[in-house]
Amino acid sequence: MLKYRREFRRFHKSIWGALALLVLLGFLLQNVAGSTYYSLFMESNTTVSSPPVELQAGTAGNSTIYKNGTSAKVSVSSVPVSVGPLYAHSENWTIGGSNYYKLLTDPADGSGNTISFLCDVESRKLVGKFAYPLTGISSLPQRIWTFHYRAKRDSGTLGVHIDVDILIRMANGTVRETIAVGVANSSNVGETWSTVSGAYDWEAYNVVNQTDYLEIDIYATITDAGAGNKYFYFRIDDSSLATVDQTQVITSFLRPTVGQVATGAGSEATVYSPQRKMLRTTDANNTIHVFFVDSSGYLQWYRSSDNGQTFNQAFSSTRPAQTFSVVKDDSNNIHLVYSPPAGDVYYSKQAYNATSWGTPTSGWGSTHYHQPSIAVAPYNNSWIYVVYDYHTTSGQKNNRVYFARSADGGSTWTETTTDLTYDHLTTAFTAGTFPSIVIDNTLGTYGHVYVTWFKGEYNLYVKKGNITSTGSVIWDDTPETITTAMSVASTTPNTNMMHSAIYANGKYRVAYCRGGRTRYKDWDESTWSSEKKLVSPSYYPTLTYDDNNYLYIFYESNKYNTNWDIMYERSVDTTPTRFGPPINITTDNTGNHYVIAKIGEDQNRIEFIWTQGTSSYTIKYGYVTPPTDSSGQGDFNYVLKFVEKDNSAWKVRLTAYDQSNIARLDNLTIYIYDGSNSTQITILNGAYNQQTGPWIDLNASDTEYIWMHVETSSAGTSYIYTYLEIRVPNKTVYAQYIITFKII
Numbered sequence: 242m243l244k245y246r247r248e249f250r251r252f253h254k255s256i257w258g259a260l261a262l263l264v265l266l267g268f269l270l271q272n273v274a275g276s277t278y279y280s281l282f283m284e285s286n287t288t289v290s291s292p293p294v295e296l297q298a299g300t301a302g303n304s305t306i307y308k309n310g311t312s313a314k315v316s317v318s319s320v321p322v323s324v325g326p327l328y329a330h331s332e333n334w335t336i337g338g339s340n341y342y343k344l345l346t347d348p349a350d351g352s353g354n355t356i357s358f359l360c361d362v363e364s365r366k367l368v369g370k371f372a373y374p375l376t377g378i379s380s381l382p383q384r385i386w387t388f389h390y391r392a393k394r395d396s397g398t399l400g401v402h403i404d405v406d407i408l409i410r411m412a413n414g415t416v417r418e419t420i421a422v423g424v425a426n427s428s429n430v431g432e433t434w435s436t437v438s439g440a441y442d443w444e445a446y447n448v449v450n451q452t453d454y455l456e457i458d459i460y461a462t463i464t465d466a467g468a469g470n471k472y473f474y475f476r477i478d479d480s481s482l483a484t485v486d487q488t489q490v491i492t493s494f495l496r497p498t499v500g501q502v503a504t505g506a507g508s509e510a511t512v513y514s515p516q517r518k519m520l521r522t523t524d525a526n527n528t529i530h531v532f533f534v535d536s537s538g539y540l541q542w543y544r545s546s547d548n549g550q551t552f553n554q555a556f557s558s559t560r561p562a563q564t565f566s567v568v569k570d571d572s573n574n575i576h577l578v579y580s581p582p583a584g585d586v587y588y589s590k591q592a593y594n595a596t597s598w599g600t601p602t603s604g605w606g607s608t609h610y611h612q613p614s615i616a617v618a619p620y621n622n623s624w625i626y627v628v629y630d631y632h633t634t635s636g637q638k639n640n641r642v643y644f645a646r647s648a649d650g651g652s653t654w655t656e657t658t659t660d661l662t663y664d665h666l667t668t669a670f671t672a673g674t675f676p677s678i679v680i681d682n683t684l685g686t687y688g689h690v691y692v693t694w695f696k697g698e699y700n701l702y703v704k705k706g707n708i709t710s711t712g713s714v715i716w717d718d719t720p721e722t723i724t725t726a727m728s729v730a731s732t733t734p735n736t737n738m739m740h741s742a743i744y745a746n747g748k749y750r751v752a753y754c755r756g757g758r759t760r761y762k763d764w765d766e767s768t769w770s771s772e773k774k775l776v777s778p779s780y781y782p783t784l785t786y787d788d789n790n791y792l793y794i795f796y797e798s799n800k801y802n803t804n805w806d807i808m809y810e811r812s813v814d815t816t817p818t819r820f821g822p823p824i825n826i827t828t829d830n831t832g833n834h835y836v837i838a839k840i841g842e843d844q845n846r847i848e849f850i851w852t853q854g855t856s857s858y859t860i861k862y863g864y865v866t867p868p869t870d871s872s873g874q875g876d877f878n879y880v881l882k883f884v885e886k887d888n889s890a891w892k893v894r895l896t897a898y899d900q901s902n903i904a905r906l907d908n909l910t911i912y913i914y915d916g917s918n919s920t921q922i923t924i925l926n927g928a929y930n931q932q933t934g935p936w937i938d939l940n941a942s943d944t945e946y947i948w949m950h951v952e953t954s955s956a957g958t959s960y961i962y963t964y965l966e967i968r969v970p971n972k973t974v975y976a977q978y979i980i981t982f983k984i985i
Contacts, residue, residue, distance in 0.1 A: 293887030294939065294967050296978060299947070301877035315880045316983040317951060326389075326489040327373055329477040334372050336454055337414015342477065344373035344457065349487050353479030360399055360463045360471050365423075368403070368459040368475045372410065375453045381446045387491040388425040388439045390459070391476040396432045400465030401473050403427040404439065405457050412452040420446065423460075430461075434476065436486045457490060517860060518566065519839045519850050522573040522593040527843070530575070530593070531850055533860050534562055538582060540598075548844060549862050556596050566614045569593070570622040576651065578615045578627050584608035586629045588615075590651050605645065605657045609633055612673050616690070619682035623650040624712035626680070628661070628692050630673040634732070640697030641665040642676045648712045656713075661692055661704050663720045669730035671697035672738060680708075681744040684766070690714055691749050693723070693742045698730035701740060701753055705766065723762060724772070727755050736780040743840055746790040746815060752782040759796050761820065774917035775810050776800060776823040785838040785847060787867040790815040793847050795836045798823070801930070802830035807851050809865065813878055821918050822910040822950040826863055831855070842867060879914065879946040881980065883939075883965065891939040892968050895921035895947075895980070897932045899962040906959055908952040909984065913937060915945045922963065939967075951984055959984040 295310035302317035327344040331354040334341045356368055390403045404427070407420040425439035461473050477488045517533035526546035535541050540562035542555040565579035573593040580586050585604035591597075604610075611630045618624035624646070631641040645657040662674075676694040687708040695701055701723040706714035728737035740753040750763040759779035763770045775782075779796040786792050792812040799805050800823070807826040813819055826849075827833040836851040846864035853859050885891065895911060903909075904927035911922040913934065921934030939945060953959075961982040968975030 293885065293889060294891060294893075294978075295884050295886050296965070296980070297882050297884060299877075299880040299882060301948070302880045304881055310883075312979045313881055314981045314983065315947075315949075316985065317877045317880065317949060326484075326491040328484075329369075329371055329488040331478040334374070334454070336372060336410060336412065339370075339414060341370045341372035341454070341456065344371045344455070344490070348484045349478045349480040349482065351478035351480060353481065354477050356475045356477070357472050358461075360394070360401060360461075360466055360473050363463050363466050365460050365462045366473075368461055369477070371457045371459065372454040373457075375409075375448050375450075375455055381443065381448070381455075386425065386441045386443050388427075388441070389436050389485070389487065389489050389491070390427055390430075390438065391434065391436050391479070391482065391486060391488045392430045392461075393434045393474050394430050394432060395471040395473075397469065397471060398465060398467030399463075399471040399473075400467075401430050401461050401463045403430065403437065403459060403461055403475075405441075405459050407441070407443075408456040408458070409446070409449075410454045410456045411450070412454070417449060417453060418446075420444075423462075426462075430473065434474075436488075517835070517837055517850055517852070519837065519848065519862075520567065520569055520575075521839065521843050521848075522569055522575075524573055524593055528593060529848070529862070530567075531860060531862065532565065532567055532577075533850075534565075536857075538563070540565055540579060543860075544594075545862070549848075549864065552862065558598065560598050564612045566627075568615050568617050570617045571619075572622065576615055576617060576625060578613040578629075580611045580613055580629070584610055586610045586613045586627070586645075588625075588627065588647075588651055588654070602651075602654065605629075605654070607631065609639075610643070612675055614677045616678045616680045618680055618688055618708060618712065620687045620708070621712060624648055624708070625651050626678055626690060626714070627654075628676040628678045628694075630676055630694075632671055632673045632697065634670055638667050638670055638697075638730075639665055640667050640671055640674050642674050642692065642694045644692065644714075646712065646714065661716065661720075662694075663702055663704070664696060664700075667697040667730045669698070670732055671730045672732050672734045673697070675734075675738055675740070677740065677742050679742050679744050679749070681749070683747065686710070687712075689744075689766075691742065691744065693740055693751060695727065695738045695740065699727055700725050701727055701751075703742070703749065703751065703764070705749075721764065721769075723751060723769075724753065724755060724760070727753070739781055741782055741784040741794075741838075743784055743786070745786045745792070750784060750792065752784040752794050754780055754782060754796075759794060761792075761794060761817075773817065773819055775820050776808070776918070776920065779808070779823075781835055783836055783838045783849065785840055785842075785849075787842040787847055789867065791867070792817055792820070793838065793865070794820060795826070795838050795849055797834050797836060797851075801825070804830045804832050804855070805834055806830070807833045807836045807849075807863075819878075819914070819918065821912065822908070822920070824865075824908070826851075826865070827853075833861075877949045877951065879948040880982075881947040882944055883947075885939050885941055885943045888941045890941060890970060892936040892970050892975075893939045893945070894934045894936050894966050896934070896964045896966055897922050897929070897961055898964060900960060902957055902959045903927055903961070905953050905957050906951070906984065908950060909959075909961070910950045911961075911963075911982065912948050912950075913945055914948060915939075915943070922961065924961075936968075938970075947980075949982070953984065957985075 296313045298304045305314045330343040332343045404423050405425045406422045409417040411417050425441040427437035427439045519531045522528050529545040531543045540560045543552040545552045561581040562579040563582045567577050575591050578588050587601040589599035589601040591599040613629040616626050627645045633639045641662040644659040647654045674694040678692050682688045690706040693703045702720040704720035706716040736754040742751040748763040748765050752761050758777040759775040759782040761773040779798045782796045795809040798808050808823045810820040832855040838849040848864045853861050906924045909924040913919045919937045923930040963980045964977035966975050
């Protein structure tokens with residue numbers, strides 16, 4: 242039905258169809274109240290011709306266009322997101338001083354462990370307690386859980402079946418909640434090894450604390466002890482079995498996107514990203530190393546040898562540092578450069594398991610030296626390169642980038658004041674140039690070097706150098722200008738001074754912030770890509786990549802919480818053509834800032850650290866797991882496009898007005914793309930986070946695109962009913978095209 246909201250009178254549909262068409266053609270009513278709009282429903286007896294804005298089919302999913310391009314239906318299909326099953330392993334977690342067998346997403350990797358006991362009386366006996374950490378999981382929605390148990394019993398008269406108790410246990414060992422007792426009953430266990438199963442209808446549960454554990458206690462219930470000494474046998478962690486026969490719980494909802502563990506640090510003195518770094522060494526424990534400046538201004542080093550579960554301080558440190566940079570070499574030596582609050586630059590080398598800092602070099606000669614960055618040449622680890630900032634706070638307003646190198650593993654340094662700067666004068670004193678250095682080992686015989694810096698006002702530059710056979714560098718005559726109009730000159734560091742640069746998949750790549758929004762570019766030493774924009778607002782970006790060469794940009798944003806969250810966006814391909822959608826790492830609104838990522842994937846993780854707190858800061862560690870082909874995350878680029886046909890200017894947006902079965906949608910985000918992404922509709926964990934998008938411009942002859950990101954937690958079909966709303970700028974009357982989104 243077509244209706245005019247203010248009058249509540251019914252008119253013939255052809256009249257309202259004509260009125261809506263007049264709206265689209267620009268013949269707008271004047272002096273209309275702000276709440277007035279026309280609704281153009283595409284029913285069978287509504288006729289329009291040559292609309293000035295036309296919907297057209299997309300290239301992803303299935304789309305059907307109706308009524309001269311003024312209504313559409315889109316269907317997409319996404320595999321449910323899941324990391325299940327959870328397999329029973331022989332290794333243990335220690336929770337509150339007690340040991341629990343591990344439940345892991347990886348199948349059995351051991352030779353098998355048999356648990357057995359005598360069934361001499363009718364009773365219910367504990368087989369074992371198993372646990373899975375709830376780190377990174379916000380809720381466990383209603384699902385059917387299927388349990389597989391690998392077991393057998395002695396021959397003869399003996400009746401025994403298997404069931405479970407399900408609990409949530411706190412990290413201190415206290416039971417937070419008992420979910421179910423004596424559920425998921427199996428059939429009777431037979432006399433030969435076989436896999437029996439049981440099922441449990443899990444009710445929805447919201448995770449209270451991400452340090453909690455899901456606990457599954459497996460029991461054997463003896464219903465007939467029979468005669469004689471009969472035994473029951475239960476098998477876990479046997480990699481010789483087919484995965485379907487291994488002891489496990491099959492789920493379709495657990496998604497450990499993020500794991501986070503406090504390093505044990507207290508507050509810290511400085512709060513932007515150069516004050517904390519992380520890396521992994523390739524020792525037997527694949528140790529995670531986290532470095533940061535504490536509240537006393539001392540550089541601290543924490544290590545984790547259990548894949549991020551716990552962190553311990555390497556040693557008590559009183560080494561003063563305001564900024565620093567670390568890198569490892571192929572022998573797991575840690576190379577450190579740092580600048581204390583008084584200025585100057587120092588270098589030291591230490592083993593990955595050192596119990597003290599290495600002896601530092603003498604300073605390089607000026608209290609104006611700050612913000613060092615270090616790199617080791619992959620071709621020859623004895624070639625070490627450092628860039629650092631030189632800026633003044635009185636006299637001439639200098640902002641320079643200096644370069645130094647060592648050809649003997651850091652014992653001696655040369656060229657310590659090589660000036661790389663293209664234009665080093667600014668209109669005012671500044672906080673510095675914040676330089677970085679990265680090295681490629683695939684171009685040239687010995688590799689190429691890229692030094693990136695902020696001029697001190699407005700411009701971001703990169704300068705390339707070719708490494709020679711002696712480790713020296715031949716620099717290009719002039720740097721490349723990455724972007725302009727970043728930050729005005731200021732003595733206070735801010736996000737628009739920062740960048741994150743890497744070399745990956747054959748290109749130099751850089752993320753930076755301009756105008757309160759993270760942006761991305763890459764360069765193959767011949768051509769620059771177009772600038773890609775991420776969500777707004779997004780600050781202090783950090784860039785990394787996974788083993789399949791997809792890019793990840795982490796940043797902080799107050800888009801959803803006023804007190805800031807850590808978020809990230811993954812590239813939709815390896816080019817990349819764009820990033821998105823934005824995904825929250827944190828949602829607790831407790832002051833999450835200054836994230837920095839480890840370069841590259843390790844242990845099937847993209848890892849990062851950040852600070853949490855509003856006055857006393859804690860360093861946090863986290864990771865995301867790169868999706869696989871069956872991860873259930875679907876990016877549909879693009880499902881529809883709409884084209885301006887009338888050589889006029891319009892405003893457009895999407896509004897969701899109805900829906901069905903959206904509880905299964907973990908993340909549905911619908912975007913309009915016009916050179917950058919405009920988030921229009923968002924459903925998170927089965928509820929709307931944003932139901933109406935912002936107005937965006939549709940200029941004369943423009944083509945804009947609608948694309949979707951979909952994550953589902955279970956099989957099913959969901960519908961989102963939306964309007965594409967179209968109006969002339971500065972007017973309040975608009976038309977509505979109906980677009981139905983079907984998610985399978």
